[in-house]
Amino acid sequence: LGATGLLKTFVGDYRVKLERETWVENLVDAALAEPLSNDLVAGTVMDLGDITGSGEVQIQEKVKKSGRTSGVTYGWVHAVEVTIRVVLREGYEALFADQVMTTMFSQPGDSGSVVLNEKNQAVGLLFAGSGTLTLFNRFSNVLRLLDVYL
DSSP: OOOHHHHHHTTOOOOOOOOSSSEEEOOOOOOOOSSGGGGGGOOTTTEEEEOOOBOOOOOEEEEEEEEETTEEEEEEEEEEOOOOOOOOEEEEEEEEEOOOOOOEOTTOOOTOOOOETTTTOOOEEEEHHHHHHSEEEHHHHHHHHTOOOO
């Protein structure tokens, strides 16, 4: 009889749930792929134009993205240096630090979309969101940790 079984026997409708005491902080949620040919890569974001470089994001800055599912959406940066636990699947969570929270709308399938500021500078990489808030990795962290450049 496990801990949950004993608890139910003596107390009733309760269960034991294990929770991690220490967390490893993640800064990015990204993957790399190598194109078959450089001719297949463009520095353009669908319906938003050419990426003009990279930059850092500020609170209250307007941002935009073109997502696979939700298309082009805009929002305002609500918070920077956010630390949040994200549910990856039932029973599995990951801790992300130094993230950016925005009011930009996103849906499943938009993950991996580049987030641009009004100058079309890449400022983030979308990785989680909902109909009201979206989280993205700082683009400077993505470039540094994946050892890539624009």
